[in-house]
Amino acid sequence: MSDEAIAVFQVEARENLELIEQGLLDLLDRPEDRDLVDAVFRGLHTLKGSGSMFGFDALAAFTHHCETAFDRVRKGEVAATTDLVSAVLAARDHMRQLMEDPSGDYGAAGDLLLADLERAVQEADGAGPPAVVTPGLTTWRIKFDLPANAFKNGANPLALLAELREMGEARVVADASRVPPLSQIEPTDHYLAWDVTLTTDQDRATIEDVFIFVIDDMNLSIEALDEARLGASPVQAAAVAEPVEPAPAKVAAPVAAPVAVQAAAAVANDPVEASGAKTAKAVESVRVPADRLDELMDRVGELVIAQSRLTQISNSGTDTALRAVSEEIERLSGELRDTMMVLRMVPVATLFGRFRRLVHDLARETGKAIDLSTDGETTEIDKTVIERLADPLVHLIRNAADHGLETAEDRAAAGKPATGRIRLSAHQSGGEVVITIRDDGRGIDRERVRAKAESQGLIEPGAVLSDHDLLQMIFHPGFSTAAAVTNLSGRGVGMDVVKRTIEALRGSIDIASRPGEGSEVSLRIPLTLAIIDGLLVRVGQGRYVIPLGAVEECLELSLDEDLRSRGRSFISLRNSLVPYLRLREMFETGTPPELHQKVVVVSTGTERIGLVVDQIIGDHQTVIKSMSKLHAGLPTFSGATILGDGGVALILDVGHLVAKGQQQEAQMREAI
Known part of the structure; x- marks a missing residue:
C-alpha cells in the first residue's frame, strides 16, 4: 500500500471519526432518534471495512467489537444510555490513536475500553424497546439510484443486486431514462436506476445494510407491499406495483454491463436529461492538501506585488498600450x-463543532450539568486563523466550566436552573470576526482580582483602576484567583497565552462580567492573515499601512490646530473627545510637521483613537509578510509589506496603538 493511499485513508478516517463523534453527542440529547443510531453504526461499519482494506488490522479488529456492541442499539435490543454513548466516545478516541499510529502498543488500553463498553451494554440490556421481528416472508419494493460518480468511488450496482438476490426471490428492473445520447455518455459515469421486488424473511434494517457504504450519497426507497400483495408471487407483486417514472426502457435481470449502451440508443433524443447529467457533474469536488493552498496563496501574493509594480511603471509613462495591459492584469489579479x-x-x-465533546467531558469531570449552544456557525474565516484559534477557545471554555459555572446546589441557592449554559457565537464586523464566549455563572470576583494583583505587585494598594483595566489583570502571566488547583485550571497559566495568541493574530480580546450573572469574553480577529486592504500613509520619509477594516474616517489637522492641542492631544469629533497619537514623534522621524497633517481615526471594538500622519497616499492591497526575528518583538507593528517600487512599508498594529492611546488619555485625565 503506497504512502499516498494511506494518507488519503487517514484523511477520510478522520472525517468519519468526526461524524461518529457528532452523532454520538447528538444521541445524548435524542437517544430515541433511529436516524442518528443508524448513522453512527454506518460510520463504525465504514471505518472497520476501510481500515481492513488499507491494512490497519488493529483498528479494524477494535472497531469490530464496538460495531457489534452498537448493533444491539440499532436493533433495539439495548437503549442508547448516557454511559453507553460515553463508552463508545472513549472507544472512538482509541480508534483515532490506532489510525494515527498503527504501530503503537495500545493493547491494554483497548482491552480496558472494551471491558467498559461491555459493562455499559450489559447495564443497558433490557432498557430499550424489544427488537421488531417480522415472522414469515415479506415482499419489499426497493428503488434506488446511485450518483453519477459511483463508479469512480468504487461502487458496483451489480454487487448490490447480487446481495439482494441472496436474501430471497427477486425481480430486478433497470430504469434507463437518465441515460444521455451516445455522444454525451461519459464511460466512467453511472446513469441507471433500479426497481427491485424482493420476497424475503429479512427485515428492513438487513436490507439497508446492503447499501451501508453508499447510502449517504444515493436515493433509496424501501417499502413493504400491502396485504393484498403478500400472497402473490414476486412476479405478480411486481406486475401490480407502480413502475419507476419515467421508464421508457426496461431490462429484466440479470442485467449486464452492455445494458447502458443499449439504453443510450433508446433515449438518444433526450437533451434535457443530458443537461441534467452535466449539471450533476459540475458540482463535483476535489480534495486538495492544505499546504498546496498555502503555496498557491503565496504565489498570489507575489503576483499582487508584481502587479503593483507594473501599475506604478505604467502610470509614470505615456504608453497607453502598457497602461491598458496593466489595468487588465490588475483586474485579473484582483x-x-x-x-x-x-x-x-x-x-x-x-x-465550534470540536467543543461539543470538550463540554461533554468537562461535565462528567466536574460533575456539573452544562449545556453548550452555538450561534453564527456559518460565519467564515481564514483556515489559518481557525487552526490558531482552537487552543485559546479550549482554555476559555475550560475556565468557564471550572471557574465560572457553579455547582447544581449553588445554582439552586442563587435561583438559577441546575444546568449551566455556555454560549459560543460568531459574527462578522467589517474586516473582522467577533467570537464571543458567554456563561451564566457566578461572574468574576473583582475584589479577589484586586487582592491578587496587589499581592503580586501588579498595582499599588488602593490604586484607582477602571473596571476594564481591573478585569484585564487576569491576562497577566501567573495570575489566577482560583482557591485550589485542579486538573482543569488554577495554576495561573493559560490566560496570558490566550492573549498572546490573539494578539499574534492581530486581534484583540475584551472581557466583561456581572456578579452573579456570568462573564463574556469577546475576541476580535481579522478575517485573513494573508492579504488585506490597507490605507497607505506617510510619516516623515517613511510609509506605513493601516488595516482598512479598522479605519473609521480621516480628518485634516492644520498646523495651527496641532500647536493649540499640544499638551492635550484630543480632537473633538461629533461632541466626543478622541485622543490621538502623533506618529511623527512616536517614530522619532526628526522631520518638521507638514502644513496640512491628517488624522486617521481607527477603532477596535468600542475604543478609538486618532493617528496623526503627514500624508494619506491611498488604498493599497497589502500582502502581509512576517517580521524578522530581530524585529518580531516590536509591538507597534504586526508585519510588513512590499510596495510597488520595491520599498518596504510596516503594517501598524491598530490594537496596540489604540491601547496606547487610551492609556495616554487615562494618564491625562488623572493629571487633570
Whole structure:
C-alpha cells in the first residue's frame, strides 16, 4: 500500500471519526432518534471495512467489537444510555490513536475500553424497546439510484443486486431514462436506476445494510407491499406495483454491463436529461492538501506585488498600450485574489463543532450539568486563523466550566436552573470576526482580582483602576484567583497565552462580567492573515499601512490646530473627545510637521483613537509578510509589506496603538 493511499485513508478516517463523534453527542440529547443510531453504526461499519482494506488490522479488529456492541442499539435490543454513548466516545478516541499510529502498543488500553463498553451494554440490556421481528416472508419494493460518480468511488450496482438476490426471490428492473445520447455518455459515469421486488424473511434494517457504504450519497426507497400483495408471487407483486417514472426502457435481470449502451440508443433524443447529467457533474469536488493552498496563496501574493509594480511603471509613462495591459492584469489579479481568499475561507462551525465533546467531558469531570449552544456557525474565516484559534477557545471554555459555572446546589441557592449554559457565537464586523464566549455563572470576583494583583505587585494598594483595566489583570502571566488547583485550571497559566495568541493574530480580546450573572469574553480577529486592504500613509520619509477594516474616517489637522492641542492631544469629533497619537514623534522621524497633517481615526471594538500622519497616499492591497526575528518583538507593528517600487512599508498594529492611546488619555485625565 503506497504512502499516498494511506494518507488519503487517514484523511477520510478522520472525517468519519468526526461524524461518529457528532452523532454520538447528538444521541445524548435524542437517544430515541433511529436516524442518528443508524448513522453512527454506518460510520463504525465504514471505518472497520476501510481500515481492513488499507491494512490497519488493529483498528479494524477494535472497531469490530464496538460495531457489534452498537448493533444491539440499532436493533433495539439495548437503549442508547448516557454511559453507553460515553463508552463508545472513549472507544472512538482509541480508534483515532490506532489510525494515527498503527504501530503503537495500545493493547491494554483497548482491552480496558472494551471491558467498559461491555459493562455499559450489559447495564443497558433490557432498557430499550424489544427488537421488531417480522415472522414469515415479506415482499419489499426497493428503488434506488446511485450518483453519477459511483463508479469512480468504487461502487458496483451489480454487487448490490447480487446481495439482494441472496436474501430471497427477486425481480430486478433497470430504469434507463437518465441515460444521455451516445455522444454525451461519459464511460466512467453511472446513469441507471433500479426497481427491485424482493420476497424475503429479512427485515428492513438487513436490507439497508446492503447499501451501508453508499447510502449517504444515493436515493433509496424501501417499502413493504400491502396485504393484498403478500400472497402473490414476486412476479405478480411486481406486475401490480407502480413502475419507476419515467421508464421508457426496461431490462429484466440479470442485467449486464452492455445494458447502458443499449439504453443510450433508446433515449438518444433526450437533451434535457443530458443537461441534467452535466449539471450533476459540475458540482463535483476535489480534495486538495492544505499546504498546496498555502503555496498557491503565496504565489498570489507575489503576483499582487508584481502587479503593483507594473501599475506604478505604467502610470509614470505615456504608453497607453502598457497602461491598458496593466489595468487588465490588475483586474485579473484582483479576481484571482478574491477567488483565492474564498477558497481559504471555512465556516466557523468547523471550529465550534470540536467543543461539543470538550463540554461533554468537562461535565462528567466536574460533575456539573452544562449545556453548550452555538450561534453564527456559518460565519467564515481564514483556515489559518481557525487552526490558531482552537487552543485559546479550549482554555476559555475550560475556565468557564471550572471557574465560572457553579455547582447544581449553588445554582439552586442563587435561583438559577441546575444546568449551566455556555454560549459560543460568531459574527462578522467589517474586516473582522467577533467570537464571543458567554456563561451564566457566578461572574468574576473583582475584589479577589484586586487582592491578587496587589499581592503580586501588579498595582499599588488602593490604586484607582477602571473596571476594564481591573478585569484585564487576569491576562497577566501567573495570575489566577482560583482557591485550589485542579486538573482543569488554577495554576495561573493559560490566560496570558490566550492573549498572546490573539494578539499574534492581530486581534484583540475584551472581557466583561456581572456578579452573579456570568462573564463574556469577546475576541476580535481579522478575517485573513494573508492579504488585506490597507490605507497607505506617510510619516516623515517613511510609509506605513493601516488595516482598512479598522479605519473609521480621516480628518485634516492644520498646523495651527496641532500647536493649540499640544499638551492635550484630543480632537473633538461629533461632541466626543478622541485622543490621538502623533506618529511623527512616536517614530522619532526628526522631520518638521507638514502644513496640512491628517488624522486617521481607527477603532477596535468600542475604543478609538486618532493617528496623526503627514500624508494619506491611498488604498493599497497589502500582502502581509512576517517580521524578522530581530524585529518580531516590536509591538507597534504586526508585519510588513512590499510596495510597488520595491520599498518596504510596516503594517501598524491598530490594537496596540489604540491601547496606547487610551492609556495616554487615562494618564491625562488623572493629571487633570
